[in-house]
Amino acid sequence: MAHTSTTTINRPGDVDPHARFGPRGYPLLPGGYGRSTYYTGRPSPYAVRGEGHKIWDDRGRELIDANNNFTVLIHGNADPEITEAAISTLRNGASWGIPNEPEWELAELLLRRLPALDQVRFTNSGTEAVMSAIRIARGATAREKVIVTKGGYHGTSEVALVAGGESASRGLTKGVIDDVAPVPLNDIQALKSAVEAAPRDYAAIILDLLPNRAGLLSISQEFVNTARDLATKYGIVLIIDEVISIRLGYGGISGEYGVEPDLLTTGKLIGGGFPVGAVVGKAELMAEVDPTRPGSLPHGGTFSGNPVSMAAGAVALRRFDGAEVRRLNELGDRTREAVNDRVTDAGWEVRGRGSLLRAVPAGALKVGESTQHALWWASYDRGLLGSPANLLSLSTSMDDAVANDIADRLASAVLEVAARDDATTTKGDTK
Ligand SMILES: Cc1ncc(COP(=O)(O)O)c(C=O)c1O
Numbered sequence: 424m425a426h427t428s429t430t431t432i433n434r435p436g437d438v439d440p441h442a443r444f445g446p447r448g449y450p451l452l453p454g455g456y457g458r459s460t461y462y463t464g465r466p467s468p469y470a471v472r473g474e475g476h477k478i479w480d481d482r483g484r485e486l487i488d489a490n491n492n493f494t495v496l497i498h499g500n501a502d503p504e505i506t507e508a509a510i511s512t513l514r515n516g517a518s519w520g521i522p523n524e525p526e527w528e529l530a531e532l533l534l535r536r537l538p539a540l541d542q543v544r545f546t547n548s549g550t551e552a553v554m555s556a557i558r559i560a561r562g563a564t565a566r567e568k569v570i571v572t573k574g575g576y577h578g579t580s581e582v583a584l585v586a587g588g589e590s591a592s593r594g595l596t597k598g599v600i601d602d603v604a605p606v607p608l609n610d611i612q613a614l615k616s617a618v619e620a621a622p623r624d625y626a627a628i629i630l631d632l633l634p635n636r637a638g639l640l641s642i643s644q645e646f647v648n649t650a651r652d653l654a655t656k657y658g659i660v661l662i663i664d665e666v667i668s669i670r671l672g673y674g675g676i677s678g679e680y681g682v683e684p685d686l687l688t689t690g691k692l693i694g695g696g697f698p699v700g701a702v703v704g705k706a707e708l709m710a711e712v713d714p715t716r717p718g719s720l721p722h723g724g725t726f727s728g729n730p731v732s733m734a735a736g737a738v739a740l741r742r743f744d745g746a747e748v749r750r751l752n753e754l755g756d757r758t759r760e761a762v763n764d765r766v767t768d769a770g771w772e773v774r775g776r777g778s779l780l781r782a783v784p785a786g787a788l789k790v791g792e793s794t795q796h797a798l799w800w801a802s803y804d805r806g807l808l809g810s811p812a813n814l815l816s817l818s819t820s821m822d823d824a825v826a827n828d829i830a831d832r833l834a835s836a837v838l839e840v841a842a843r844d845d846a847t848t849t850k851g852d853t854k
Pocket residue numbers: 493547548549550551553576577578579631635664665666667690691699700
């Protein structure tokens with residue numbers, strides 16, 4: 424088959440000091456990376472060890488870890504209590520083919536925080552949780568179509584990828600793409616028009632209330648209320664994707680908005696650093712995967728609800744109580760303010776909410792990859808580790824002194840990048 428992509432492919436002979444090569448001379452991992460989301464434009468350092476808010480790499484650098492494995496490590500690296508829970512659970516076996524006690528415990532902890540919802544199904548990732556929630560919604564409504572907001576990210580299941588636009592949709596069938604209606608963020612009229620054009624076609628509306636990849640701009644209260652009202656009126660399932668945003672409130676960001684989802688998907692921090700995802704939902708909907716009901720939908724996952732993820736997650740969630748959620752959100756607010764004080768004149772801003780931060784050129788909704796990577800490296804050079812798309816997250820292992828340090832390093836990195844004349848941004852373009 425002809426290869427039409429213009430992407431550079433690492434071939435035998437390409438020199439990357441960090442890549443290891445297979446017998447035919449190719450890097451063992453495509454492009455030299457185990458996850459495409461690691462990519463920073465140049466060979467990346469490798470993690471060697473982490474402790475609390477610090478991480479050390481193979482180049483001998485000590486970094487403040489504000490990546491936290493893409494927001495997973497809510498209590499920082501190698502938290503002693505979580506590590507102990509994981510190890511003591513592991514001593515009895517890594518996973519079993521029958522239910523386990525920690526699964527109940529984590530389900531109970533989650534539901535205590537989400538009192539409007541009744542039941543939980545664990546998965547191995549946020550991707551799987553979203554994929555399962557969509558199938559539950561389709562099963563319950565006997566409808567196929569799904570509404571998403573443009574530019575959002577809900578993992579890499581097929582329906583979810585459509586939100587990312589044309590480039591993210593390569594490899595999907597036309598049928599999958601046609602089943603998804605992407606609506607511009609916060610465009611209430613577009614949402615209403617999409618639903619009302621064919622209200623009985625839609626199984627679900629999926630919302631991330633603070634979509635990172637769409638610029639880390641909050642969804643407006645009115646947009647959320649409209650989605651809730653339309654969903655209720657037309658029997659559409661409202662799925663709120665809290666894979667990241669669960670950290671922003673004791674009952675997730677939906678609790679802060681006062682909106683009740685029918686299904687809530689989550690993951691990341693609720694596994695204490697181990698693979699996890701969860702669909703939390705109303706009993707009437709979760710009945711779709713109740714195996715005691717004839718004709719229920721298949722839901723498995725060999726590692727779903729494995730005791731190590733569950734036990735580690737239970738410690739992580741118990742320790743992230745209302746007071747810690749508040750403390751971390753306030754720390755985030757102060758950090759944002761401190762950086763903004765220093766970068767506004769250079770035409771940049773730090774966006775986000777609570778413990779999630781992202782530096783962008785002021786008003787930009789999309790930031791060119793080269794600018795993102797430039798900021799990643801400028802931060803790295805100052806001993807600050809963010810995500811390649813510049814999402815920073817705080818962990819409870821951080822205090823005011825660390826947050827000030829993050830603010831100093833980030834502001835300095837932003838000023839360096841802002842001074843470049845090729846900082847590529849697309850202003851006003853989320854549509
Ligand atoms: C909002 C949202 N949904 C789903 C996912 C997918 O989660 P995972 O990477 O665990 O598959 C992510 C991952 O970043 C996310 O941010």
